Amino acid sequence: MTVPDSIGSAVDAASLWRVCVRRLHGVRRHMLVAGKWGLGLALAAEALLTPGFLELPALLSLLTTVSFIGCVAVGMTLITLGGGIMSLSLGATVGACSIVCLLVANQAGVVAGMAASVACGCVLTGAQGAMVGYLRANPIIVSIAASVLVYAIAQPITGNTAIYADVPMPKALLSTTFFGAPFEFVVFVVLVALTQLMLSFSRFGRQIYLVGTSFRAAQAARIRVGPTVLGAYAWAGAASAVAGILLALRYGRASMDVGIGMDYPAIAAVLVGGTAITGGRGSAFRTFGGVMIIGIVQVLLLLRGFRQEWQFLITGVVVLLVILLNSGAQR
Amino acid sequence: MRLLCKLARNPHLQPLGLLVLVIAGFVATNPSMLSVGTGASTLETFATVGPVALGLGLTMLMGEFDLSVAGIFGMAGCIAVLSGVAYPWLGLFLATGAGAMLGAVQGLIIHRLRLASIGVTLGGLLISIGVAYVLTGSSALFYDNMGVAMWMGTKWLDLLSARTAAAIVLFASMAVLVGFTRPGRDLIAAGSDRQAALVAGVDVGGLMVAVFAFSGAAAALAGVLLSYSLASASPAGLSDVLVPAATAAILGGVSLGGGAGRPLGIAAGVLVLSVMRAGFNALGAEPWISEAVMAMVLLIVAALDAPAISQSLRRLSGLQPP
Numbered sequence: 001m002t003v004p005d006s007i008g009s010a011v012d013a014a015s016l017w018r019v020c021v022r023r024l025h026g027v028r029r030h031m032l033v034a035g036k037w038g039l040g041l042a043l044a045a046e047a048l049l050t051p052g053f054l055e056l057p058a059l060l061s062l063l064t065t066v067s068f069i070g071c072v073a074v075g076m077t078l079i080t081l082g083g084g085i086m087s088l089s090l091g092a093t094v095g096a097c098s099i100v101c102l103l104v105a106n107q108a109g110v111v112a113g114m115a116a117s118v119a120c121g122c123v124l125t126g127a128q129g130a131m132v133g134y135l136r137a138n139p140i141i142v143s144i145a146a147s148v149l150v151y152a153i154a155q156p157i158t159g160n161t162a163i164y165a166d167v168p169m170p171k172a173l174l175s176t177t178f179f180g181a182p183f184e185f186v187v188f189v190v191l192v193a194l195t196q197l198m199l200s201f202s203r204f205g206r207q208i209y210l211v212g213t214s215f216r217a218a219q220a221a222r223i224r225v226g227p228t229v230l231g232a233y234a235w236a237g238a239a240s241a242v243a244g245i246l247l248a249l250r251y252g253r254a255s256m257d258v259g260i261g262m263d264y265p266a267i268a269a270v271l272v273g274g275t276a277i278t279g280g281r282g283s284a285f286r287t288f289g290g291v292m293i294i295g296i297v298q299v300l301l302l303l304r305g306f307r308q309e310w311q312f313l314i315t316g317v318v319v320l321l322v323i324l325l326n327s328g329a330q331r
Numbered sequence: 332m333r334l335l336c337k338l339a340r341n342p343h344l345q346p347l348g349l350l351v352l353v354i355a356g357f358v359a360t361n362p363s364m365l366s367v368g369t370g371a372s373t374l375e376t377f378a379t380v381g382p383v384a385l386g387l388g389l390t391m392l393m394g395e396f397d398l399s400v401a402g403i404f405g406m407a408g409c410i411a412v413l414s415g416v417a418y419p420w421l422g423l424f425l426a427t428g429a430g431a432m433l434g435a436v437q438g439l440i441i442h443r444l445r446l447a448s449i450g451v452t453l454g455g456l457l458i459s460i461g462v463a464y465v466l467t468g469s470s471a472l473f474y475d476n477m478g479v480a481m482w483m484g485t486k487w488l489d490l491l492s493a494r495t496a497a498a499i500v501l502f503a504s505m506a507v508l509v510g511f512t513r514p515g516r517d518l519i520a521a522g523s524d525r526q527a528a529l530v531a532g533v534d535v536g537g538l539m540v541a542v543f544a545f546s547g548a549a550a551a552l553a554g555v556l557l558s559y560s561l562a563s564a565s566p567a568g569l570s571d572v573l574v575p576a577a578t579a580a581i582l583g584g585v586s587l588g589g590g591a592g593r594p595l596g597i598a599a600g601v602l603v604l605s606v607m608r609a610g611f612n613a614l615g616a617e618p619w620i621s622e623a624v625m626a627m628v629l630l631i632v633a634a635l636d637a638p639a640i641s642q643s644l645r646r647l648s649g650l651q652p653p
Binding site: 085086131134135136137138140141142144145146147148149151152153155156264267268271277278307308309310311312313314315316317319320323324 | 396440444446447449450451453454455456457458459460461462464465467468469566573574577578581587617618619620622623625626627629630633634636637638639640
């Protein structure tokens with residue numbers, strides 16, 4: 001069998017092209033690594049040079065504000081790792097959990113309120129996890145629909161107003177600090193550590209990575225894919241419930257509004273931390289880094305006198321930059 | 332009867348069947364619903380959601396997903412209201428151009444760096460929302476050209492406003508483009524099997540840029556026309572268009588895997604959604620009921636579209652040998 005010349009030369013040209021592209025990619029990878037370090041150093045220098053950044057009030061307010069988004073981002077990490085791309089319903093879950101927390105707390109005490117809130121979070125996202133894991137429904141569509149459903153059902157329950165706490169909030173607990181760090185931040189760090197322990201050292205954690213890397217391979221390896229995805233989603237719901245509880249306890253009021261606009265910063269933190277959006281690669285520690293980077297950028301913008309509205313724009317640019325910089329590492 | 336069965340199995344006609352069912356359901360519960368007023372309110376929703384759903388649907392047909400439409404929709408309204416007071420056409424041109432540019436850049440990035448479209452368009456979404464906030468200084472804007480707002484509000488035959496006409500023209504031209512031209516066939520091929528399309532010589536990169544540019548421009552057009560007709564724009568208020576657009580596209584038979592769905596199906600999907608919204612309004616239901624029903628519909632459709640269910644359904648209906 002002879003190959004016609006034209007096809008042969010086309011094959012040659014194609015392989016030459018592939019070699020060139022591979023070389024270029026090698027160069028690009030170095031450039032990307034340099035770019036990442038450059039960005040990191042620039043951010044650190046900017047932080048050190050900005051007056052007021054290293055003073056205690058700025059740092060403390062930074063630590064408190066990032067904790068709420070941070071808890072949601074830790075939950076989002078599990079969904080992303082397990083191949084669920086992202087959930088647009090975690091903000092709604094935060095709102096619903098904060099409402100459930102105060103409603104139950106008013107009847108049966110704060111501890112019962114917290115437990116009910118975590119259960120509510122697990123059920124809300126676990127149901128979506130079941131649709132994604134067992135039926136293979138599209139995770140983004142499922143989460144969009146769930147978010148609309150939760151906001152809709154909350155309307156008659158709350159009557160579109162905020163719920164206020166009738167029972168005294170545990171002020172002593174809320175004002176405890178740990179080496180100067182506010183209570184919310186301690187909870188956030190504990191949540192990160194627990195999640196990372198689960199991911200690294202438990203069978204469930206490793207199964208999440210495997211399912212996220214390749215659904216079919218996980219199926220072939222006889223991993224029970226449905227329960228794994230469901231579990232990852234339920235853990236994400238519990239993490240969002242923690243954010244809802246913290247918000248409810250801190251302010252003594254709860255409404256669906258507290259969760260609005262939490263989804264996009266959370267997914268931005270996951271991506272900035274370097275967790276792959278395609279699933280299977282990343283960690284809770286990375287998300288912690290992403291949350292801190294986004295928090296630091298926002299505080300710097302505020303201290304430098306940029307108005308609030310620039311934050312969306314800069315966050316968007318940062319997310320896009322990080323995704324571009326991470327593209328080289330993914331091949 | 333056999334003809335009827337054959338028609339029912341045609342995937343391109345299913346959205347239309349759903350539309351007829353929904354209309355029949357509403358008319359059966361309340362015959363007085365069949366009025367010009369309900370029709371007009373249906374068409375207004377159609378004009379707002381339709382172009383966004385069409386753009387998003389075409390990116391889904393390509394096997395991608397454009398989250399940024401929601402941001403571009405709001406941003407375009409703000410740009411047009413700021414720049415189009417003296418010359419409305421200039422505002423329309425600038426805003427649509429900005430949407431198309433942002434879309435084209437996203438398409439280029441997705442294709443050249445082979446990135447997941449969700450991540451890239453998430454960046455685009457945040458950036459376009461940010462641009463809207465920066466341009467308006469976080470406040471609602473009023474459009475100081477009442478002549479245009481009045482003209483946008485007039486309806487021919489009490490039914491058809493300029494906005495609706497624009498949406499219909501957009502759908503018709505896209506239907507012709509996808510159904511009868513080479514780029515249309517290339518688009519379907521690239522969405523069905525990208526590797527095979529590449530081998531067959533389809534310019535996938537060009538298509539990707541074009542589809543995302545169209546998606547951005549269409550979302551911008553809808554945002555501009557809505558802002559002109561409301562004579563106002565705000566960076567926050569107009570951004571909840573993603574949910575209805577995605578619902579409409581999926582109801583219209585667009586599959587998330589790519590390759591399935593046509594513009595006219597998307598139009599039918601948007602109409603189903605608009606009829607449901609207008610119908611619940613006419614019945615006097617509280618807004619949360621219609622939202623909850625819409626969300627349930629989206630959940631059910633997402634479940635039916637899921638591989639595990641759709642395969643067994645196909646096996647049951649005998650379309651595919653077991």
